[in-house]
Amino acid sequence: MSTALWTGDAGFFAKRPAPSGDGAGARAAGSQRVADLNHYSGAMFYYAGEWYWGVDRLFYLEARLQELAAQKDGVADYLVPRPEIDVRDVDAGALTLDFYPSLNSPYTSIIYDKTIAVKNACNIGFNHKPVLPMIMRGVAATNAKGNYIFFDTKREGEFLGVPFGPVHTPIGDPTRAAYALLPWAYEQGKDEALMSSLLRAAWSENMPLHTKSGMRQAVERAGLDWCEAQNQFKRDDWKQLIAEHQHEMVEGMGLWGVPSYRLSGPDGETDLMVWGQDRLWLVAAEIRRRAGKPKGKSVNKAKSTSKSTSKGTSKSGKKG
Numbered sequence: 001m002s003t004a005l006w007t008g009d010a011g012f013f014a015k016r017p018a019p020s021g022d023g024a025g026a027r028a029a030g031s032q033r034v035a036d037l038n039h040y041s042g043a044m045f046y047y048a049g050e051w052y053w054g055v056d057r058l059f060y061l062e063a064r065l066q067e068l069a070a071q072k073d074g075v076a077d078y079l080v081p082r083p084e085i086d087v088r089d090v091d092a093g094a095l096t097l098d099f100y101p102s103l104n105s106p107y108t109s110i111i112y113d114k115t116i117a118v119k120n121a122c123n124i125g126f127n128h129k130p131v132l133p134m135i136m137r138g139v140a141a142t143n144a145k146g147n148y149i150f151f152d153t154k155r156e157g158e159f160l161g162v163p164f165g166p167v168h169t170p171i172g173d174p175t176r177a178a179y180a181l182l183p184w185a186y187e188q189g190k191d192e193a194l195m196s197s198l199l200r201a202a203w204s205e206n207m208p209l210h211t212k213s214g215m216r217q218a219v220e221r222a223g224l225d226w227c228e229a230q231n232q233f234k235r236d237d238w239k240q241l242i243a244e245h246q247h248e249m250v251e252g253m254g255l256w257g258v259p260s261y262r263l264s265g266p267d268g269e270t271d272l273m274v275w276g277q278d279r280l281w282l283v284a285a286e287i288r289r290r291a292g293k294p295k296g297k298s299v300n301k302a303k304s305t306s307k308s309t310s311k312g313t314s315k316s317g318k319k320g
Contacts, residue, residue, distance in 0.1 A: 040144040051148060055080055056278050060155065082159070083281040085114060087122040090291045096125035097283070098262040100249045101195065103175045104133030106153035108259045109203035110162045111277035115259070116192055118284055122291070125265075128191055129245040130182060131258060133171060137246065139256065156277065166206035170198070174209035177233055178218075179242060184232045185224060193222040266290065 004012035030042075037046060045052040045061065052061050058080045065071060099115055101108040119126045135141060141149075150167075157164035170178065178198050185191040201207035201218040208214040219229045249255050253262060253273045261283050263272040272286050 035144070038144050039148060040142050051151075053148075053152065056082075057152075082278075083285060085118065085281045085284045087118050087284050087287055090122040090288055090293050092122040092124035092287050092291045095263060095265040095287060095290055096127065097287075098127045098129055098248075098264075100129050100131050100245060100255075100258055100260040100262075101199075102131050102133045102258040103178055103195070103198055103202065104135070104169060104171050105258045106149055106164070106167075106203060107156075107277040109199040110153060110157040110160055110164055111259060111280055112199050113162070113196055114160065115261075115280060116196065118280065118287075122287060124287065128186075128195075129248070130179065130195065130242065131246045131249060132179075132242055133175060134257065135171060136175065163204040165204060167203055168201075168206045168208050168214075170202040170209045172210075174202075174215070177215065178209065179238045180233050180235045181219065181224075181229055183235065183238055183241065184229070185222070188224065190223055194219065194224060197222040263287065263290075 001012070003009070034040070034042070034044075037051075039046070039051055043054060045054075045058065047061055047064070050060070050064070052058055059078050059082055062071075062078050062080070097119060099119075101112055101115075118124075131137075154164050178194075181194060182191050185194040197218045198209065201214065202209055207217065209218060216226045216229075220226050249260050253260065255273060255275045257275045259277055260275045261273070261279065263283055263286055269290060272283065274282060
């Protein structure tokens, strides 16, 4: 049924009678079950207190089951491993990567530096295009969704070897203040360093960016002068830049979440446009393919996680 639905096979359904029973009641019961388990969406897997967001997270479930020796005889490896983020020995100078991060994004925080590392490793043209957090764009989030995202980010961070927590979210004024600095930082070639420092401060160091001391520490370790930075906070040219980035991402690419990526080039290739920190491996694999390099490997290093009930600037044109 799922295959027919997603492949547009109308004949499959035309040949079959409508099912009997209370479909609406079954859906309501399923929705209530999800709510009772403190989750917010369908197409998820749940096992023994832990949620798995689709195929991308099944290797965590496999890790748990392997610890229980539950796999069948002869099955020693992962069935759905996470591919490696690999651009070694790749020259992607003919390609361009647009990167849309957000300061108030847990997922951005664990993949930002790895994205910059990919850019630096393969000589790709790179456009750094921060956007406002979804909640500052009017996209509401339920408590269940927020809880799952924090849980899932922690789990993903452990897999990637990136710290996550303790957290001091920079929503609102800290984000606006930070983004006001981005055009100035870009002029000095330090917009990426600043964003990296700010993300680390907010999402793994519990640094309050709404305070002068917190913001100062993040700014100075990015190699920027604090005295000069204080003259930049009243700038408003960042608003138009951020608005342009958001329009590109939402209206032009049809994506709303962060981080998002667009890979373009060479001539004749359709742009690859994807959302999610768990798609950087796909971006890297596509960079390899378009650069004429062999496919990378998969990595199997998931560990059983804690049993939780939940889951600037204008185009820089810089090359790594």
